Amino acid sequence: MLDSAESYTTEDGRTIGPVVMEMKNITLRFGGVVAIQDISFDIREGEIRAIIGPNGAGKSSMLNVISGFYNPQEGDVFYKGKKRPPMKPYQVARQGIARTFQNIALFEGMSVLDNVMTGRIRQMNASLFAQSIWKCEAEREEVANREVVEKVIDFLEIQHIRKTPVGRLPYGLKKRVELARALAAEPSILLLDEPMAGMNVEEKEDMSRFILDMNDEFGTTIALIEHDMGVVMDLSDRVVVMDYGKKIGDGTPDEVRNNQAVIDAYLGVAHD
């Protein structure tokens, strides 16, 4: 097993850094329901980390713990080596963790450009007054932020819908806009909640390419939840498998694929 501070190089030449986020013995309960039970795993810098599992396994809850939406009753989250106190989601976002949602959460009436600009909100520090007259600091900031946003738009190839209201877009493009907004925040960790859900083969291929390119180009650490096994096995460096709130597997796609507990969870097993 690799030391948490060590780096290694993957077969395709990417460098995976030391552990950037570590979940230790997380337990999350909603009243009597145990959503997550004593789960530990880590995320390394620069890797693509997948969380998989059947419906109701607690994957989204896990993502919500990482993003600060839920505070676990037990266990600790370590971020960049430091223990993270219970935080509000906006505080987590300020630390450089961005996310997309399983059910798209965009501002439908706003244009794509404005939606993506909201991803830059934590880089906007100008006073309300400066912003209202759009002078000095506010102008500089907006120009700088717009530049970053335009690069993201270019990267995700959504130039043609820049000025289109999000409400008029088809589902696949909305997903991409949401990804753009998350990416505009220049996150150190990007959480993707089912980025491929409801997409056709072509859209899935596009999305996979964007995820790989993002990781390659910006070195973004990505944690994703996904149902499509083919996608997960192709994209990710390491996979955590959950079932009924418990971790039943953790390792490279190959290790996970041959793990009996995982096979049972997915294919079902006879209960005596």
Added chain:
Amino acid sequence: MNNRTGQSAVASIPALLHRNASRFANRPAYREKEFGIWQSWTWFEAEREIEALALGLIDMGVNAGDFVSVVGRNRPYFYWAIAAVQSVGAVPVTLYHDSATQEMAYVMDHCGARVAIVEDQEQVDKMIDIQEDLHQFEHMIYIDPRGLRKYDHTKLHQYSDVQDKGREMRDTHLSELEARRGKLDYDSICVMLYTSGTTGKPKGVVLSNRNIIETSKSSAEFDNLRHDEEVLAYLPMAWVGDFIFSIGQAYWCGFCVNCPESPDTMQTDLCEIGPTYYFAPPRVFETQLTSVMIRMEDAGRLKKWLFDHYMAHARKVGGDILDGKPVGAMDRLKYGLGNLLVYGPLKNTLGLSRVRVGYTAGEAIGPEIFSFYRSLGINLKQLYGQTEASVFITLQPDGGVRSDTVGVPAPGVEIRIADDGEVFYRSPGTFEYYYKNEESTKSTKDAEGWVATGDAGFFDDETGQLRIIDRAKDVGKMADGALFAPKYVENKLKFFPNILEAVVFGNGRKECTAFINIDLTAVGNWAERNNIGYASYQELAGHPQVLETVRAHVETVNESLATDPMLGGCQIYRFLVLHKELDADDGEMTRTRKVRRGVISDKFGDLVTALYDGSDEIFTKTEVTYEDGRKGSISATLKVIDAKVQPVETRQVAAE
């Protein structure tokens, strides 16, 4: 300099560049929308960029006479690449960036390119796939580094790095570059372009500086093009038209070439730039008109009434006003009002407000579509040309525009019609030869320089303009001896917005039959408005009501054919609507979207048989190629439908 006749002081593209860099130093030469903003380069800056790249190419070891392929969509970097390649004495070969790997392999192998300049990972991957079979291929230069960081960079270079290297080594290589540039004259090769090849393998058409510069000069004078024109470069760079408009004429006149942000943003970019000189194939005008009509269908009642009312008026007088014919004062006043309320805003939406000279060519354009644009006051004209002629063979002059002719001979072009109707021409733009294909050169261009166009046509008595009927080799005879001109009929069918493509059969047979492709945008919109559900192209194409509509269209065409004594025999007796769209990826069309008759009748042989053996429906299975090169197949049961034909009264006379 030892001038041959007609040689001007500037005898090459790099020489023109140098002239422009001093004459128009601070005027924009290139613009590209990138990151949401129009970035621009002046002629002075453009020359600097091109020089840096040229020096970098010399440093890489590119020799005079080498072939360098350029594969990408319209971007300033590629236009610079072309000029840079010419500057070092090498020959640029532009390739269609959307061609499949095998097509690229053929061209790359045929010209023996040593260097390829490509856009991004997609193209790099294609080249890597084929490079094992290419013995002379050495270096590859790419523009967009995305996704390429992990690739082996021994033979792979980033465009900007090559330029940096060139700037660094300027002192070492500059004298060499100047010497090579100085050697270029009217006879040196300017560019090699591969024809799309409606039949057989593509042929490399070699065009000299004389061809390009003389043609650009005379055509620019014909339309009085100036240095302050704006063009939008959006048509494939591998196509001769783009080479003439965006390089030849742009360098000759010194006007600015604007490159769109991405293929999807074309319409927005068109509106923002508002070109003054604009070229588009009929298909683009058709698509634009269809989208306008679809939007008007959904518009409010007042708007719709305004639109219909003023468009009717425009149809009545718009064309005449444009042609400078006498029109009554009241009609002019009403047209002016219409311009304020309808035409002006519409032209602005289409991005055609400032168009002073507009051309369409490549295919026949529907008369309604053509007159729609002209009635709005857009000076849209037709031209006739081909790669071998450096585009221009005939052009329509201002004030002499008709939808069924292609114009008068371009300046310097001689035309003669052979006995069998085939059109021949001779001009300063006539190509030098087909690369490594002496046989074809001989059969196309005779010793006196006359070139066979392969098209059949005649001069219209009334206007003195050329009229093209069809490809000469496609023109045939029906079993009873009547003239068979498939393209003429296909064009008539394609003028209906619902019909995207048509292929007519009937050479040597008693009756004509046709394959039809529906237009998914137009028919899809109709289906939506009529609450007709469909899951796929195939399902919509087989819908009984769609078939009924298509039958009505076919019968209308038959009626119109019946009035033409020459072509009355080409009426369509039976047809079917194809289950898939004809596609260049499947080899059914060329990259410039012309149907390949031979391929289609072989591939769908079972369907052709069904059209003639009287069966009502036929089950068929077709192999399709996806964009990434994978193969799949689709199967369907197609209905064969009979259409009513009209008696041709004068047919006896014509046949005798």
